[in-house]
Amino acid sequence: MKKKAGKKSGADAAAVLMLEDGTFFKGKSAGYAGEAAGFITFDTSVGGYQELLTDPAVKGHIICMTWPEQGNTGINSGDYESSAVHAAGFVAAQISRYTSNWRAEGDFRSWLIKNKITSIDGLDVRAIVRHIIKKGEMGAVISAVDFDKTSLLKKARAAAGIKIAPVSTDKEYKWDSRKKITGLDLFDKETVYLKVSDNKRKFKVAAFDFGIRQSALKMFASAGCEVIVLPASTKARRVEEIKADGVFLSGGPGDPREMKEIQAEIKQLLGKVPVLGTGLGCQLMAAAAGIKIDRMKAGHRGGNHSIINTRTKGVEVASQYHGFSINAESIKKSNSGFEPLLINLNDGDIEGIDSKKLKAFGVQYYPQARPGKHDAPFVFNKFIDYMKSAKGVK
């Protein structure tokens, strides 16, 4: 994931997209007129570009939005999911030059320029998405500075192999739920809808930061938990030292199959303390339990898939961004105690695994939404219930 210096603006200046298989699109530079190489993915969310771009899980990705009109509502300080912009590049049919929203504190194009996120619009986004669906996610480069096809192709091919550096905190810290985020007042009500369990006991949660999102932390805070955020490299014993009641494995970027050391630590925790994993955290937990993880041809990225709970038969619409899946065959063979709990109704993919014995539970999607639906507070409730039963409280 390289970011070359580019021109600051670029009204209607040309920009191009090259995929590693040679598929080429011409468009217009919209925002930062630089160059970015990365892994191209598509996302079907309608709103929420700010949350998406600041989600550490998108690190190294060039995100192609299916919804054509992007950037309409500008940028505001309340919708950050982390303090940095993680996406490598941004592709849309149209990136707005105009901002209209009472919460907006800045416009999207300027923000892209300020954060040096190369972005391109005016191309046939649907054609790109159809190509990704057919051929799978792959390396890509977008550029407003290099128009030489041979050179671009080389860069796109190289992009597929770029290693994604982990995103994590350097130091352990206690999440301060009282920290006021501006622009949130109106939406503090959202927690009312989430109906997270009563947590009179105030559980302490050890949250492993593999690229943690603000909204996940906020969910724990609203459930009355005390959250200690730990660096990704933290050893299992630290959980015991801080007397955590449960462990949260956050989502984030990267290939879980390569994170062997982290898997080893998680393996030690499973069975000792209730665990909740989301996204990458879920995959790491599964891998630690000996379940095979596969790379998906095209990931689940967006906010409209429905997922069924195999126990309750209830259906929820979930917000997702994952490119690795849990192998269904291997879960049966693994003897890990985990069983599939949530199934994607579109393609049968396993979206959640649960082990009553281990008091461990993982979901592939974002139960805390943002962007996306608030349909899944049960994930947090379930985790709290596991912590309750581990402590013997009712």
Next chain:
Amino acid sequence: MPKRRDLKTVLLIGSGPIVIGQGCEFDYSGTQACKALKEEGYRVVLVNSNPATIMTDPEFADATYIEPLTVDILEKIVIKEKLDAILPTVGGQTALNLAMEFVKKGLDKKYKVELIGANAKSIKKAEDREEFKQAMKKIGMDVPKSSYVTTMAAAMKAAKEIKFPIIIRPAFTLGGTGGGIAYNAAEFKVKADKGMKDSPVHGVLLEESVLGWKEYELEVMRDLKDNVVIICSIENLDPMGVHTGDSITVAPAQTLTDREYQFMRDAAVKIIREIGVDTGGSNIQFAVNPENGRMIVIEMNPRVSRSSALASKATGFPIAKIAAKLAVGYTLDEIPNDITRYTPASFEPALDYVVTKIPRFTFEKFKESKDELGVQMKSVGEAMAIGRTFKESFQKALRSMEIGRHGFGSDGKDIDVSKISMEELREKIVVPSSFRIFYLKYAMQKGMTDKEINEITKIDPWFLHYMREIYDEEKALTALSVKTGRLTPEKAEVIKAELIQAKKDGFSDVQLAYIFGVTEDEFRGMRRELGIKPVYKMVDTCASEFKAYTPYLYSTYDSENENPVSQKKKGIILGGGPNRIGQGIEFDYCCVHGVFALKELGYEVSMVNCNPETVSTDYDTSDKLYFEPLTMEDVMAIADEEGDKAGFIAQFGGQTPLKLAMPLYNQKVKIMGTSPLSIDVAEDREKFDKILTKLNISRPENGTAFSLEEAWKIVKRIGYPVLVRPSYVLGGRGMEIVYDDVSFEKYAKEAFIVSEKHPVLIDKFLEDAIEVDVDCVCDGKEAVICGIMEHIEEAGIHSGDSACVLPPLSIRQDAIAVIRDYTHKMALELNVKGLMNVQYALRNDHVYVLEVNPRASRTVPFVSKATGISWAKIATKIMAGMTIKQLKVKENLDLLHIAVKEAVLPFNKFQGADIVLGPEMKSTGEVMGIDSDFGHAYYKAQIAAGQKLPSGGAVFVSVKNKNKRDIVFVVKKLRDMGFDIIATEGTANVLRKYGITAKTVKKVSEASPNILDTMKAGKVQLIINTPVGKGPRSDDYMIRTQAIALGIPYTTTMAGAQAVVTAIEAAGETGMSVKSIQEYYKEARKK
């Protein structure tokens, strides 16, 4: 959950006639629901009084009742059909109200019938304003603050809490008179005081004003397992204050952050759960303060709605179909998504395009009524367009409207802004109207900034920004054209990039041709030469994530074409575009039958239309659906795409596709059926006169005028009265009957304006003639009459507004024989292949031809329903090359039953409009009454049309001198049936001479208590009033408008009065009985 097995027979209630606010979207939803329930094996019973619907086709239900939508009819059906359940949520407000009335009378318990979809309690909770408000408060939702006060002190106290601006609504005043809006305390004092004085109970409702707030709608679905999904979000371009049906709307919402959207989504989920709509779709409306994001709940419809039809078309998610399946017990995850087949309905559609809907108005037909939009809906139809961006979608929607515009200005139709003052301009944009959207552009042209426009109109600046981008692009292109001069192929090559960009931004060929000073054809030629062609993308519910199996397409200028073009034999049917008065559901009915017939013959059928309300634009009606504007450019693009194997049908969709027939033919596009040359002959006076002379058929004396001078010459020759009308219009637009020089001068001038470049036609008007409508099919060698309809109202009333009866009642056999003969001769002479409609006038047993249209007419569905034969299907098969012999069609002019068609008029929506019928069509819809005799059939038709014919009480009679002798018989009959007669002095005197005593009442112009007061006091049950004069000053006018306001049944013609009396008599003797059309047809076959 599996489907319910305890239910066997389910009744579906339709929405009745098309009226403003309840259009053909409910035929779409009802048809889907019928199909869905039949598919599940239920016995489906349907009741709907509207014959022009697909749902009332005999094959869509097991028993179809074309009967009035009243509780007693419903009860009779319930008894007869042994119903288990009623689905009241797919037939609009009409069905919901009827079901509620049924429950209120305890009939559901009495007959053990269950309401499915939504129960009575939930319906009431959603519909009752106060209950709804309480429910919303209970779950923590914000609603507009309000307070009901009866004293000034209380009002002042309430004002402090509510905060300005405040809306003041006096209690119990007619049409809300005396209400208003106050922006400050001083204004408030005056208006609240006046409001209390105006109110008979000295009370006013004070309400927080949300005018100018952003307006949103969410379409929500819920199943029995309490799973909830949001199908679509819709944002209104016109902010709060304009009825959502009259607003330009965009889907999905554009100016909400994800946080706000999810907040709204959470609210919608909570609301549907609290209201308790168990299964199916609901529509929830929100207002958002643009200043601070405060969101309030406005209302909820616990049923399928106009917006849900729009949402279905916008997303590809068939809301009504799914709602019907949920109502019988399925859950969302058990129902497959038709488009993707392998994914379930429990998802939220992802859109990768922008949808714009623009309402269609017909203010020009109601001259007394102001072109102003408010909280009461006034539009009669709508067009929807799909584009990749808002700009493209918006411009496509504008050219879909068929109001002579081809985009956001720069089409040669813009006004000269130098002739309008800034002051006038402000006035034009501050008040929402049917034309405001174009004045926004003029405001920009005149130098107004987006900020200023936003301050005046409250339209979100995001929309204004993109409108300005379109305007800026127009300026840039115009500058370019000044530089290049008239466009040539070489010059076009140089500016290719600019042209591509313009096409991407939705500029039409007409706009670009205008900018570059060439004709549309020339421009299209150059564009195609450069290879600038649209591609077609699919509406697939999932932003291409899954494979789509239904080719539901829209055009755009992008790189990849997804259109699966086959080499099969193909038929392409051109639809009617947005509904309007004169061109509505009847034409869509014919299109849909055209699709069915071609499918039966093994064709691959494509439908082209831009009307989201229709059955024709349901993705599973045709094999391929092009959701496109019906303009030359867009249809030619489809012709290019589909190639030589495709034939087009242009005679079903009304005037819209008919106008395209000739230009398409000139471009060597294959037109199926009657040649466009024949259509031209029938439209061209001179050519047609020659044919009539040849066939020895008479028509009223007439002439064609290209100037006012010529017009005068003609009128001098043929003498008064004359019928003046512009040519090439549908629905009698601008048509008038004229008796003297003064009015002639006035109307002839108007006709020239409406007619634009075409001539004005002048006919001798045959007074007191009987008008007859005939539909026939012809294969070029043989013709068969489908039905002969006798109009109840005398000639001079537009056939679309006149009631008619089939078979004819009072026409002598020899006259019928002449009509038959003429019809056959003309059909063969014009070499008609398909349908043809003829209008005749009968006077003194002489038959005159008034008009011939070699295309599907408005009466085709009525004739089809009355005779039990789908004439549009037969016509289609003829167009595909089959003969009448092969189709085994026989002419049968006798029926065992009588069918009456009655028109439904929208006067109650247009304050001030006069309700007199004339040669210009004004009705929005129709109903059918069917029974074994005329009296009952007519009675049913009247009841179905909303005329509550009385069985007793008082009749007010006021007729013009000419009718005074004829009225005697009618009045005597009413007298005999026990009615009291009320009349003004003149009429009363005449009646007295014939031995009928009438109570005299003072005229409107006289002091109180006059006739208006008598009406207000509820002392008049029926009004017979044949008008002496037109216009707002006449007495008659005041009486008629009052009748509309009070809902008193009225008739304005002698013939109508006679029919009404026959009907009251018939109903009084034996009441009403019900019979399904399947039973009628069975009896007819037995014969």
